[in-house]
Amino acid sequence: MAVSAIPMEYVRVVKSATCGRSLVFTSKFAPGQCILEELPCAYTVKNDRRGSFCDFCLKKCSTLKKCSRCNYVSYCNKSCQIGDWARCHKQECKTLKKIHPRPPDLHVAQLLSQLIRKQSKSAPCTQEDEDCFPTTVDQLESNHEKLSDTKRNHFESLLCVLKQFLEEDVLAEPSSWLKMYGATLCNGFSIMDYGLYGLIDIANGVYLRASMVNHSCDPNCALVFDGRKLQVRTVKDVKEGEECTISYFTAVNYPTKERQAFLDHVHYFTCKCVKCIEEINALEPDAGLTEEILGLEKSKEEIEMQIQFALITKDWTKVLQKFETYLRSCLPAHHYLLVEVRDLAFGICCTIESWGKAAQMGQLITKPYRDHYGPYHPSLGIHLLRMGQALLNLKRFQEARKYLTEAKSVLEVTHGPQHSLMKSTSVQKLLCRFR
Ligand SMILES: [Zn+2]
Numbered sequence: 001m002a003v004s005a006i007p008m009e010y011v012r013v014v015k016s017a018t019c020g021r022s023l024v025f026t027s028k029f030a031p032g033q034c035i036l037e038e039l040p041c042a043y044t045v046k047n048d049r050r051g052s053f054c055d056f057c058l059k060k061c062s063t064l065k066k067c068s069r070c071n072y073v074s075y076c077n078k079s080c081q082i083g084d085w086a087r088c089h090k091q092e093c094k095t096l097k098k099i100h101p102r103p104p105d106l107h108v109a110q111l112l113s114q115l116i117r118k119q120s121k122s123a124p125c126t127q128e129d130e131d132c133f134p135t136t137v138d139q140l141e142s143n144h145e146k147l148s149d150t151k152r153n154h155f156e157s158l159l160c161v162l163k164q165f166l167e168e169d170v171l172a173e174p175s176s177w178l179k180m181y182g183a184t185l186c187n188g189f190s191i192m193d194y195g196l197y198g199l200i201d202i203a204n205g206v207y208l209r210a211s212m213v214n215h216s217c218d219p220n221c222a223l224v225f226d227g228r229k230l231q232v233r234t235v236k237d238v239k240e241g242e243e244c245t246i247s248y249f250t251a252v253n254y255p256t257k258e259r260q261a262f263l264d265h266v267h268y269f270t271c272k273c274v275k276c277i278e279e280i281n282a283l284e285p286d287a288g289l290t291e292e293i294l295g296l297e298k299s300k301e302e303i304e305m306q307i308q309f310a311l312i313t314k315d316w317t318k319v320l321q322k323f324e325t326y327l328r329s330c331l332p333a334h335h336y337l338l339v340e341v342r343d344l345a346f347g348i349c350c351t352i353e354s355w356g357k358a359a360q361m362g363q364l365i366t367k368p369y370r371d372h373y374g375p376y377h378p379s380l381g382i383h384l385l386r387m388g389q390a391l392l393n394l395k396r397f398q399e400a401r402k403y404l405t406e407a408k409s410v411l412e413v414t415h416g417p418q419h420s421l422m423k424s425t426s427v428q429k430l431l432c433r434f435r
């Protein structure tokens with residue numbers, strides 16, 4: 001059994017003949033218990049986030065300094081630069097400087113090369129018993145034999161860059177690289193950043209222990225990231241021996257069939273959680289897409305395009321006009337399409353400080369959020385916090401107080417008082433305002 005610095009008393013690995021490995025709680029816990037904390041074994045900042053987030057600590061920073069050699073990665077300070085040099089940049093800097101033009105999925109090749117290099121240095125796994133946490137990447141599920149042609153082609157397209165990254169110190173054969181690629185697809189995590197500006201996915205990472213947590217559409221735990229550190233925290237009361245689960249699917253209120261198709265396509269399993277079984281049994285015969293839904297889908301695409309345009313021109317008039325359609329709709333408020341666009345609209349209105357419209361949009365999604373997530377979820381906590389901020393700016397103090405009080409109790413469970421979000425001055429100012 002591998003020796004680990006992380007205490008393991010909250011969960012243990014069990015292996016079943018039918019479901020593979022899973023984690024179960026070693027005791028009963030209340031919501032807000034951190035049951036697993038881990039740093040990634042490999043990670044890279046997504047290409048479109050590079051320059052806003054430090055390539056080592058993954059914190060948002062407005063004064064990042066670029067590596068003067070490759071002019072590609074950037075860091076908040078010297079110590080992050082030194083940390084990243086030792087972690088991977090020593091092997092990557094030369095190649096990153098050489099590659100031109102840089103392909104849009106360069107970060108995927110980078111992540112893969114980090115994993116391959118790491119694997120080539122780790123001793124082969126000799127563990128007989130599988131009732132323990134994985135210690136190397138090749139112990140993760142890869143499902144590489146099930147990869148679709150599209151994914152295989154993507155892998156092939158990465159090979160050229162991958163070889164450049166691995167030129168000097170590669171020990172493994174390209175055939176084993178496909179297995180690694182498969183492992184990153186089904187075990188990769190989107191590392192999220194949380195702030196008053198909302199939730200942003202900043203990086204891709206692979207976490208060995210957290211990969212053991214199975215999925216449920218009605219999970220008892222949630223993930224939260226603080227920089228590159230991942231925590232799995234309980235969001236419900238759980239019993240000893242109960243399986244620890246998180247949701248691999250982030251969208252709110254997606255139709256059951258679509259959600260199942262996603263899990264099948266990306267993670268290669270058919271979800272049989274209580275929620276799926278209940279919902280599938282209750283499914284009405286397919287009525288097809290109504291005109292209103294088709295119209296909303298089309299206008300959602302238009303909005304997304306107009307947002308890209310407005311980001312450049314800084315003229316939001318057209319986008320705000322478009323949002324009006326989404327304030328009024330005959331569809332029920334919890335319809336996934338309405339929630340999705342209203343959430344997008346809420347975010348934009350907060351960013352451009354159009355607080356009145358933000359509060360209107362935000363109020364419309366609060367109930368669907370609560371119904372979908374239950375009392376505790378990181379996204380609900382952030383939503384309530386931002387609603388509180390919008391209402392304060394509108395001087396609607398009583399309502400703001402309600403939202404902020406609830407935000408505080410949610411975030412204390414989902415993020416915990418030690419999370420850097422909870423310690424940031426702007427959030428402290430909001431949460432402590434009505435104390
Ligand atoms: Zn940093």
Ligand SMILES: [Zn+2]
Nearest residue numbers: 067069070093
């Ligand atoms: Zn460099």
Ligand SMILES: [Zn+2]
Nearest residue numbers: 217271273276
């Ligand atoms: Zn399910």
